[in-house]
Amino acid sequence: MAGSDGEYKVADTQARFAVAVREGRPVNDVSWTPGRVLLSNRRLILASNDGKRTVPLSQLNGLGGRHDANQSITRVSNYVSFDLGDQVLIVAAADHESFERDVYRALLDQRTLMAKHPAVAGGVVQESEWQQARVKIDENGLGAALEQGAFVEFDLDDISGLDAAKRTVDGKKKPVIEVSHTDGDGTSIETHLAGSSQRMRFVEAWLRKGEERSTTNVDLSSRDREVLMALYSGVSPFEIPAFLGIDVDVVEETFERLIELDVVEEVRVRREVTLNSRGRNIASEAMNEQ
Template sequence: MPEGKVRARVMVVPDSSPGGSADTWKEAELSIEGGLRIRYLKDGLFSGEDFFSFSSVVDLGFKVPSHIGTGDVFAVRFQGKTLFMAPGSNPLIYSPSKFRDFIHGIFEALLRGRPVLFWEGGEVPVWERGYLGAVGVGKLLIIGPNRAPILSFPSVVKARTETVDGKIAWFLERYTPLGISGVYLHIPERKTRLFVLRYLSRFGGAGYLPELAREFPDVLADLKVPDVSPEEREVLMALMSGIDPLELPGLLRMDVRRVEEIYDRLIRKGLLSLVGIRKIVEPTPLAETAVELEEGEGE
C-alpha cells in the first residue's frame, strides 16, 4: 500500500501566477486519500486544508524551476495549479526517507491497477489484458490476468517504441538466467505512459528511457545524466567503440576486479545494462546521451 502521510513544506502556485518565493512556503501534513489532502499547520496547529484529486493530475516529477527551489523539491501539476513539496531541514520534524516513500506512494496511487495490453511474442500478435502494479520502491510490474507477474521493469535491459496493430507499443527486452526475452507492452492512456516514464526516471530505468520518451520531449529534456569519473568515462568510451567487455581489462591494462567494480557503478547509474553472465554489459541509450552532452560542452 502507498505511504499515506508525511510532514512537509508545500507551495501551491496557480498557472495564472507562476512565480513563487520563500515567503509562500507553508508547513503542512500531507496524506493520500484518493488524492492529496493538505492540512496546513501554523505553530503546530491546524490552520486550513486543500484537496487535490488524482483525476486532475497533468504531470509530476518534472524539473522544478530554480526560483522555486533545489534539492528534494517534488512537483505535481494539476489542472490550473502546481503543488510543490519538500522536506524541511529539522530532523526532529521531517524525514527525508518518509518523504521519498510518500512520493513513491503518489506514483503508486496513480499507476496501480491501470490497464495495459501485453504480447509475449509469436508470429501473430495476441494481446492479453493486464495491469500495472508495484511491490516496492522502483519495482514496477506488469501483472497478468491471473495475478501472475509478466515483467518487472528493473529486469529490462533494452527498450524501443514500435507500432503494432496500429498501437503504440513498447518492446521491452529483459534479462533472465535463461537469456534475453522480449515483451510488447501497450499502455492505452497517453497520460499513464507519461506517468510510467516519470516513475522510471525517478526510481530506476533511466538507462533506456531515451528510446521510450520521444513521445514526451519534456521527459527527454528533464532526464538527469549522471556524472562519471575519468576512469568510468574511459571504460564507457571503450565499450561504445565496440570492445568486448571481457577483453577490456587487458586492453586497458586494468585489473579485472577493478573493471567489474566500474561496470557495477555504471549499471547503477543507468549507463550500462547487464545482458549476460560474467559481466557481459553494453552501453544504454542514456550513455550515448551522456557522451553527446559531454562532447557538446567541450566544443
Template sequence: MQEETRWHAKTMSETVIADFVARFSLDTAEDPEPVRGRIVLSQKRLVLATGGSKTTIPLAAVFDVSVGHVPDELESFFNDTLTVAYERDHGRHTAVIEAGTEEVGQFKTLLFKAMLSGTPVRVKHPARVGGRVTDGEFEAGKIRIQPGRVEFCGVSEPFEVELSAVTYFQKQRREVGGDERTVVAIRHASEGQTVTSEFAVASKHKLNLLGRYFRLEYSEVAKEAERVDTSEREMEALVAIYSGASSGNLAGALGIDAGSAAMLLSDLEEKDLVDDDGERLSLSPAGKMLVSDRIEKVNT
C-alpha cells in the same frame, strides 16, 4: 478546528495510504515560500494542510509527477522534493513537497500506486527478443505498481519490469485490437535477455503517468550514459561482460593479454559502467543502456 473535523470525517470513508508532516509550496498561494504542514494521501485525493488552510488535489486531476525537479523560482528553498502537477479551474498548477530522501522515495511509490494500480492495460510481451520481432499478440491485463517495478497481471504469462532494467523508452503508434493507438515500448532485461515490451492504456492521462513512472530511473540513467565517452574496445568489453565474461576470462574473450584486460576493466569501473564485487562482473544501469543501444544498432 471545525474545518479540520469536516476534513477528517471525509477521509474516514477512504483508506489513508500516507500521513506525514513535511514542507510544501503551492503555486496558488500568495507567498511561494514553503510552509510546514500535514500531507495526507488517500485512494482518491491528496491533501496538504496547515493550521489555517487546506488544499485538496483529486488524484484524477494529477497529470504529472516528478522527483527532484523544482520550479526555478523555488530552487533556493528545497532539497529532496516531489512535484505534483494537477489541473484545476481550467488551469494547471503545481505542489512541491519536500521531505527526507527515504520519505520522498516511499511517498512517490505510494502516490503512483494509488493512481495506477489496477488500471486495465493491453500488453504485448515480448514484442521483440533482442532484435527478433515475435509473433506475440496484445493481451488484456492489469498493472500493479510496486517499489522499483511494475507488475503486469492477468495475462497468460504474468511478468514484471524493474525500473532499473529499462534501457529504452519510446511512444509509438501500433494497431491494438483493430485500432491504431499510442503505445509505450520499453526495452529491458528479462531472465538474462534483452526484450522489448509494448503496452497501451485506454486513458491517455494514465498512459502518461505510467510512462512517467517508468522514466523516473530511466531518465537519470540515460543522462549518465550520454555523459560517458567509450572507445570501441571498451564497448566490446561491455558486450563481453553482458554476455557473461568474468574478470578471469575477459582477456580471452577480447583476444588481448591479461594486463591490457585489467587496465580496460579498471577504466570501465572508473566510468561507473561496470561493478566488480570480487566474485563476478556486472554492468551498471548506464553500462546496460550502452550495451542495449549497441545490440539494437547491430540488429537493425
C-alpha cells in the same frame, strides 16, 4: 481514510508544500508551508495550521518536472510536482523517494492496462495478442500480472529504451508505450503497454526513471568501454586480461570503477594465492611419493 467506496490510505507523512504555478504563471514569491500530507488511492490532502486542501487524483494532468521560479524552490533538491493544469503544487516530503513511489502507487496500483508481451524478442516481431494486465508498483519498478497467467517485471535498472506512440488496440487508437528490457534469460525484448491517456502518462513517467538510469551519460574511459563490450559479448571476467591483453591488476581496477559507477555487480571475489615454505615442502613430498 479507508472507505466503503474502495478508498484506502497509501501514505501519511510530514512535508513542506507550495504553489509553484498559479493561473498558468510561475509564482515568483513562493513560500513553503510545513504540514502533513495524506495520500490515498483517490486523493491528496495537504494539511497545515492554515487549513486543509484536498486534491482528487482524477484532476492530475501529470507529475514531475522542476519549477524553480525562485531561490526558495531551487534550494530544495527533491520534490514532487503535481500538475493540475493552470496550477502546479509541489511537495517536498521528509523521505522523497518513498513518497514519490507512494504517489505512483496511489495512481497505478491494481489498475488495469492492455499488454502485448513480448511484442519483440531478440529483434524479431512476435505474434503476441493484446491482453489485460493488472499493474503493481514496487521499489524496483513495475510489475504486470497478465490475463493469461504470465507476470512481467519492468525493473527500472533494466529498462534500456522507451518509446511512446499511438497504436490501434482492439480496433481503437490508444496511447502505447514500447518498453525495451530483458526477460529472465537475458534476451532483449519489447513489451507494449496501452491504456487511457491519463494512466499512460503516469506509467510513462514512472518507467522513464528507469530509462534515465540506463542512459549512457556515464563518464567511461576507452578501457572501461573495452571491458564492458567484452563482458557483453560473453567473455568470462576471469578471461578478460588474456582476451584484451591487459594486466590483471588493470582489469581489477577497471572492475572496481565500474562497480562504483553502478554499471556492473560483484558476484564473487576470486582469491589469488601463492605457496609459502610449508606448502612448498608438502607439495615437494607429494610429488616425490608419486
